[in-house]
Amino acid sequence: MSLDGAAPTERQLQRPSAHEARQRLEHARATRLTQLRALDAAGHAPDDYVAAGQRDAxxxxxxxxxxxxTRIExxxxxxxRGCAKPVPAERLEILxxxxxxxxxxxxxA
Ligand SMILES: [Zn+2]
Incomplete structure (x- = not known):
């Protein structure tokens, strides 16, 4: 048994579904919003460049x-975007x- 020569359509099935992708993105967004609120709650001075950098990121x-x-839609x-190949599913799980x-x-980068 071997996966060699799997048709492209079979490989595409390994990509996350739109539903899965949306859930992960919702989670990522909630995490960032929590970080943003924590940053605001800490009340940094306007000239705190570290906090400003974190906020930017x-x-x-x-x-x-x-x-x-938008890309899901x-x-x-x-x-x-660089090479037009599918991004590996493991990478989409992390990022x-x-x-x-x-x-x-x-x-x-
Ligand atoms: Zn690429």
Missing amino acids: IERALKEIDDAF DGTYGTC PYTRHCVACGRRA
């Missing part, structure tokens, strides 16, 4: 999450809002 992630929801979710596969993500 969280807001960027929230924007990425919103974009990922238009059917491009899980497709790498549900990523738009790049591992190789392209490394290049973009």
